[in-house]
Amino acid sequence: MKSIRILGIGGQGIAFSGWLLGYAATLSGLYASVHHSYGAEVRGGTVTSNILIDEKPIENPYRDVFDVYLVLHSFGWKNVDTDQEALIIADEDIAMKNSPSDIEISWKPFDKIAHEKRLPINMIALGYLAKIGVIEYTSLKKAVETRGKNIKENIMALDIGYNL
Amino acid sequence: MSEKYFWSGNIAVAEGALRAGVTFYAGYPITPSSDLMEYMARELPKRGGVFIQGEDELSSINMVIGASIAGAKSMTATSGPGYSLMQEALGLAVMLEVPLVVVDVTRLGPSTGQATKSGQGDLMQARWGRHGDQYTVVYTASTPEEAYIMAIKSFNTSEKLRVPVTFIIDELTAHLWETVRVPDNIEVVDRRLTDAKTRYFDSDNPLEAPPMPMLGKGLNILYTSSTHDGFGYRKTQDPEVHRRLVERLKEKVIGNTSEVFEYEIIGDPDGGDVGIVAFGSVARVAKETKTILEREGIKTSVLNLLTLWPMDYELLRSFTENMNVVIVPEMNLGQLVYDIYQVRGRDSVYPYNKIGGGEPIYPRELAGFIKEVVGR
Structure with missing residues (x-):
């Protein structure tokens, strides 16, 4: 089973990213569970998306430890369990503040690229998750194509992330 | 398929x-x-x-x-x-x-x-x-x-x-x-209707609901919230009509408990170290908690309730009576646990309650609580 937690703030597309991973996994014949935690605000509040993917139906989707953390805003650090061994990927600009100093973090320039290329940060990060094997890249692309808006831009962003 | x-x-x-x-x-x-x-x-x-x-x-x-x-x-x-x-x-x-x-x-x-x-x-x-x-x-x-x-x-x-x-x-x-x-095949029940002038609000078999009158067939139907007889006529002074109506409304539900009751048991229903009774999201946490506990040799069963009323107290009794301890985790301050008290008393029944913040009860947390209880 793969477990991923994506953390950020409202407006970054965190919940949509988690949803897309689950949808892509379902398209590829796997089972997925995705649930989010957020406040009442539309933008600016902390958002956490928890994703589990497995070959069989998932026993319990509610957990507090994950194999992979993707941190896209410094607000997210309080929901990262640093006691357990995990792969932690974080944005080198917007997640640097308040980051834990005692653990290994894989810093990536998602936000920088998003600004330069005027592309959505979440799609660039999802492309990168496909690169490291969290999700099959073809299913992710198919998920974007069948359900997403701005398909061309999103695929472009996925490709950039996948080739990071 | x-x-x-x-x-x-x-x-x-x-x-x-x-x-x-x-x-x-x-x-x-x-x-x-x-x-x-x-x-x-x-x-x-x-x-x-x-x-x-x-x-x-x-x-x-x-x-x-x-x-x-x-x-x-x-x-x-x-x-x-x-x-x-x-x-x-x-x-x-x-x-x-x-x-x-x-x-x-x-x-x-x-x-x-x-x-x-x-x-x-x-x-x-x-x-x-x-x-x-x-x-x-x-x-x-x-x-x-x-x-x-x-x-x-x-x-x-x-x-x-x-x-x-x-x-x-x-x-x-x-x-x-x-x-x-x-699933491809699933039963769908449609309501029983009648276009005849009959008793729409009474049934000789209290386990069976009367048929509903069809609208637009010229039946003059009275629907009143006050006590009524089988044809719908108000009877607000007649003790027998009230008794018959309200007892039937109860029996229709309680008498059909086994018919309407749905649940799932994971593990041995006949006994063990720990029985967990839960519903909703908490039932899934209970399932993973069972996996964690069994890795440590604690035999655990989970009763996932899909019906919260009417309650099948016989089922609750048979599930809980041979468990050494019964755990009732809920995301409230203790409501379902009263059903367990009713069939087993308070002996070795432990509520686990968590509210606020929207945080789930996590499996590690529940397993920790249960290990502490079992160790007592």
Whole structure:
């Protein structure tokens, strides 16, 4: 089973990213569970998306430890369990503040690229998750194509992330 | 062969309702049920039904009652504050024997509480929210897949017994997106109708609901919330008519407990070190907790309740009596646990309660609590 937690703030597309991973996994014949935690605000509040993917139906989707953390805003650090061994990927600009100093973090320039290329940060990060094997890249692309808006831009962003 | 979808719990409920044949929905938006309503607003008209957004919860539930009397399988969805507003009308639906389904997507109360956070504090309200002696059916689900099945079961029971059914789904399950397998064959019950002048509000067999009168056939039907005889005539002074009516309304539900009761047992139902009784999202946490405990040699069984009322106390008794300890985790301050006290007393029964913040009960946390209890 793969477990991923994506953390950020409202407006970054965190919940949509988690949803897309689950949808892509379902398209590829796997089972997925995705649930989010957020406040009442539309933008600016902390958002956490928890994703589990497995070959069989998932026993319990509610957990507090994950194999992979993707941190896209410094607000997210309080929901990262640093006691357990995990792969932690974080944005080198917007997640640097308040980051834990005692653990290994894989810093990536998602936000920088998003600004330069005027592309959505979440799609660039999802492309990168496909690169490291969290999700099959073809299913992710198919998920974007069948359900997403701005398909061309999103695929472009996925490709950039996948080739990071 | 079943088909697979990626649905949230709320969408699964809506799809289940559509499969069951719902043709009327009236509701008023409230977090965390609004996405169910939005889905119905989009899908129901496409599939031949009628969707209305009421000006509030009172008008919505009353429209649902009216539509059901007119012949439509009808429903609404709301959350705690809206569900409170609907109680008066639900009492009316009990008295008039109107089939309908109310989905209560539960958040944290009392009052408006924490709107986006999950809770299970509406259990007792769903059972007892109306005044007078009244009995309804309360279902729940712990996964979107169960939610689909139980939504259909809600309509089936509602139509069969002519009783309003409350479907409780906690926010964590309602907003959980999951791969859902939809079975090809599933039973759908349609209501028994009559176009004859007969007793629409009485039945010689109290376990069987009377048929509903068809509208538009020239039958002059009286629907009154006051005590009435089999033809619907008000009888507010006759003690025998009242007794017969209200006892039948009770027996119709309680007498059919085994018929309406749904549950799932994971593990050995006949005994062990630990028995966990739970519902909704917490039941899934209980399943993983079982896995954790068994790795450490603690034999554990889980009873996942899909029916919250009427309660099958015989089943509860047989599940709990041979467990060394019984754990009742709930996302409230202790409501379901009273059913366990009733069948087993308080000896070695441990509630585990967590509220606020919308945090689930985590498996590590529950396993830690249970290990501490078992070690005592």
